[in-house]
Amino acid sequence: MVDLVVRPVAEGEERAVFGVLVRALRGTPPDDERWAQRAAAFLAERRFAAFAGDRPVGLTGSMPTRLTVPGGESVRTAAVDGVGVLPGYTRRGLMTRLLTEQLRDCARRGDVLAALHASEATIYGRLGYGIATRVAWLRVDRRAAAPRPDLPRAGEVRLLDPDEALTLPPALYRRAGTRRPGRIDRPAQWWSLRHEARVRDNHLVAVHRDPAGEDDGYVLYRVLERRSFDQPVLGEALEVVDLHAPNAVAAAGLWRYLLSVDLVAEIRVPGRPLDDPLPAMLADPRACQTTNVFDDLWLRLVDVPAALAARGYAPGVPVVLEVTDDQLPASTGRYRVGPDGAARTTDPPQLRLDVETLAMLYLGEWRVSLLADVGRIGVTDPAAPAMADQLFRTPVHPWCGTPF
Numbered sequence: 001m002v003d004l005v006v007r008p009v010a011e012g013e014e015r016a017v018f019g020v021l022v023r024a025l026r027g028t029p030p031d032d033e034r035w036a037q038r039a040a041a042f043l044a045e046r047r048f049a050a051f052a053g054d055r056p057v058g059l060t061g062s063m064p065t066r067l068t069v070p071g072g073e074s075v076r077t078a079a080v081d082g083v084g085v086l087p088g089y090t091r092r093g094l095m096t097r098l099l100t101e102q103l104r105d106c107a108r109r110g111d112v113l114a115a116l117h118a119s120e121a122t123i124y125g126r127l128g129y130g131i132a133t134r135v136a137w138l139r140v141d142r143r144a145a146a147p148r149p150d151l152p153r154a155g156e157v158r159l160l161d162p163d164e165a166l167t168l169p170p171a172l173y174r175r176a177g178t179r180r181p182g183r184i185d186r187p188a189q190w191w192s193l194r195h196e197a198r199v200r201d202n203h204l205v206a207v208h209r210d211p212a213g214e215d216d217g218y219v220l221y222r223v224l225e226r227r228s229f230d231q232p233v234l235g236e237a238l239e240v241v242d243l244h245a246p247n248a249v250a251a252a253g254l255w256r257y258l259l260s261v262d263l264v265a266e267i268r269v270p271g272r273p274l275d276d277p278l279p280a281m282l283a284d285p286r287a288c289q290t291t292n293v294f295d296d297l298w299l300r301l302v303d304v305p306a307a308l309a310a311r312g313y314a315p316g317v318p319v320v321l322e323v324t325d326d327q328l329p330a331s332t333g334r335y336r337v338g339p340d341g342a343a344r345t346t347d348p349p350q351l352r353l354d355v356e357t358l359a360m361l362y363l364g365e366w367r368v369s370l371l372a373d374v375g376r377i378g379v380t381d382p383a384a385p386a387m388a389d390q391l392f393r394t395p396v397h398p399w400c401g402t403p404f
């Protein structure tokens with residue numbers, strides 16, 4: 001049997017390894033025209049592939065970005081995408097080898113975190129990734145949903161023409177700010193690959209302008225035809241694909257606009273933060289149903305001391321965590337975490353956890369005491385879970401809001 005080798009992707013191999021990814025995701029490798037559109041955003045750098053002889057059979061990659069952590073700092077993060085192993089080569093440890101190699105590479109490059117969106121929830125925990133954010137999928141009965149009379153009203157919303165729809169949102173996304181932990185910077189290649197494709201595919205963009213005349217929030221959406229011969233009065237569905245607003249007034253303006261779109265019976269809103277304000281904006285909150293809650297961003301602390309030191313902590317009593325990391329053992333150790341920051345210590349541990357569980361706590365999504373109750377955290381000081389709950393809590397739910 002031919003040896004399976006894992007190594008960095010070399011220049012000139014991009015198209016062949018892209019074909020592996022497409023095949024692993026049940027697609028068809030690109031023809032010349034489609035590859036010409038994709039090539040500029042699919043670079044060899046930061047990609048690792050598995051080869052059977054000279055044939056690529058597995059792949060992983062990442063793009064460099066920064067992710068906002070509690071307290072408002074942002075840290076170097078590898079946004080991992082494009083993980084796939086060809087049918088016929090799966091369950092032989094190739095993904096494990098690829099992702100381990102990738103993690104070591106991230107550590108060498110100085111990435112503090114790695115992050116990904118998982119196709120299945122059973123794959124990445126063993127590599128130290130933990131569910132760091134969850135999202136809600138909302139469905140609005142548009143005809144039953146009216147804004148409350150006290151919902152703020154200031155400024156105006158306008159629909160953009162296609163040229164503006166391409167050019168305005170990147171700056172508005174940046175301006176929407178870093179209030180939420182989990183937000184990432186969107187590189188230029190993200191906008192060219194994702195946003196431009198959507199605008200060219202009949203997605204619309206509406207922008208909120210504040211009373212001083214400054215554009216602030218935007219929404220990108222599309223309208224889906226649902227009517228048929230059998231159900232001619234069903235009404236269309238409007239899908240909210242990307243909505244970012246820097247404040248409640250801009251968000252209220254965008255929602256007033258969406259609720260006013262005629263001929264629409266249902267508004268589908270996938271992937272919102274768990275504390276999305278929409279239900280609280282409505283006179284009848286039941287007009288907005290949460291249809292699903294999913295894991296969203298999976299986080300991997302690549303450099304545990306740097307990650308713990310980068311985030312802020314709420315006022316409280318410091319605790320000592322003992323963290324274990326099987327893939328990157330340099331991170332294994334004890335850390336004293338408190339309102340003044342985090343640093344290594346030799347003090348006895350009060351809580352013991354692995355790096356996957358630490359990732360679940362890191363952005364504030366899960367409570368320490370809950371994860372201790374279900375056996376994911378070892379407790380040597382019974383007072384410590386409540387103390388750590390206090391330190392790790394965040395004023396808002398974390399949310400990424402960017403598919404990659």
Ligand SMILES: CC(=O)SCCNC(=O)CCNC(=O)[C@H](O)C(C)(C)COP(=O)(O)OP(=O)(O)OC[C@H]1O[C@@H](n2cnc3c(N)ncnc32)[C@H](O)[C@@H]1OP(=O)(O)O
Nearest residue numbers: 024081082083084085090091092093094095096116119122
């Ligand atoms: C970030 C992203 O890109 S998400 C997209 C991920 N890609 C896909 O879903 C495409 C389709 N799937 C695939 O390409 C492959 O099945 C992969 C990449 C998910 C897994 O690749 P493999 O090389 O088979 O993984 P590997 O052999 O290293 O498996 C390691 C362990 O994870 C388990 N595992 C791997 N994939 C899965 C899965 N989908 N469901 C459950 N367990 C899984 C294996 O059973 C194995 O467990 P074991 O060590 O106890 O035997």
